[in-house]
Amino acid sequence: MATTEVNKTPEIVQPKPSTISNLFKNIWFLYALSVVGFLTLWDIAAVTKITGEFLPRPVEVLYQLVDMFLNPLAGKTLLTHLWFSLRRVLIAFVIAVAIGVPIGVFMGINKYFRAFFKPVFDLFKPMPPIAWISLAILWFGINETSKIFIIVIGAVVPCIINSFNGIRLVDESLYDAARMLGANKRQELIEVTFPASFPAIFAGIQISLSMAWTTVLAAELVGAREGMGFIIIMGMNTSKPAMIIGGMVVIALTAWLISVSVSYLERWICPWKVDLNNNQ
Numbered sequence: 001m002a003t004t005e006v007n008k009t010p011e012i013v014q015p016k017p018s019t020i021s022n023l024f025k026n027i028w029f030l031y032a033l034s035v036v037g038f039l040t041l042w043d044i045a046a047v048t049k050i051t052g053e054f055l056p057r058p059v060e061v062l063y064q065l066v067d068m069f070l071n072p073l074a075g076k077t078l079l080t081h082l083w084f085s086l087r088r089v090l091i092a093f094v095i096a097v098a099i100g101v102p103i104g105v106f107m108g109i110n111k112y113f114r115a116f117f118k119p120v121f122d123l124f125k126p127m128p129p130i131a132w133i134s135l136a137i138l139w140f141g142i143n144e145t146s147k148i149f150i151i152v153i154g155a156v157v158p159c160i161i162n163s164f165n166g167i168r169l170v171d172e173s174l175y176d177a178a179r180m181l182g183a184n185k186r187q188e189l190i191e192v193t194f195p196a197s198f199p200a201i202f203a204g205i206q207i208s209l210s211m212a213w214t215t216v217l218a219a220e221l222v223g224a225r226e227g228m229g230f231i232i233i234m235g236m237n238t239s240k241p242a243m244i245i246g247g248m249v250v251i252a253l254t255a256w257l258i259s260v261s262v263s264y265l266e267r268w269i270c271p272w273k274v275d276l277n278n279n280q
Helices: 019-023 025-048 058-070 080-111 111-124 130-138 145-166 172-180 185-219 228-237 239-270
Strands: none
Touching: 025 058, 058 080, 058 239, 080 111, 080 145, 080 185, 080 228, 080 239, 130 145, 130 185, 145 185, 172 185, 185 228, 185 239, 228 239
């Protein structure tokens, strides 16, 4: 009897994905690794005194923050100082957005308004907000108005620039498609121009928020007795670097939380915006 041999195809064993490889593809793990790595390098630099005597360890900054939270500084706790700075930033930020976005939009959609306003804006745009401190004191005195004015000067410029560029750089093919469907000028503006420019406008709002926090420190140099800028100046005057960095950390965390809130607002208003993190 003839025997028939059946050739069996050997099974290809797929290698199991490496656990470590998957770990480094996890966004949250990379976030945590970044923070831990930064704190470790910071602690090593402080212990080895690479930058001299005035770099505190992260744990010393934490102790200083707890101390400021429990014990008043200049009669106010850390949260009270934070509230004064936060209030100034939010008031100035709202004013800057209310002024800057409409100006930028009108510059983008109306050539006559652009011809009238843009030369003046280009003249004032390069001026640093700190340069306005002396005039702010002369005009408004040493009070909240002068501080908010300085913050508005710093925050309004990104709003105008991004709103203008957002309108001006809308893809022409979108207008062509709208015209082929019979859209008139008003419909083009509402259905094409504004939705397509919203992501750029929100980018300007985010930058304005960062500029507002940057400028609030300069604004609180104008005779302030409260606020995070006051804490940082106090740390410098008393040679307490932990107090200085503690104030910087509080500002960074607060600004980050507000920025995340603005990002969620952007996702709600602009659901069509492409999220690069979800496409990778």
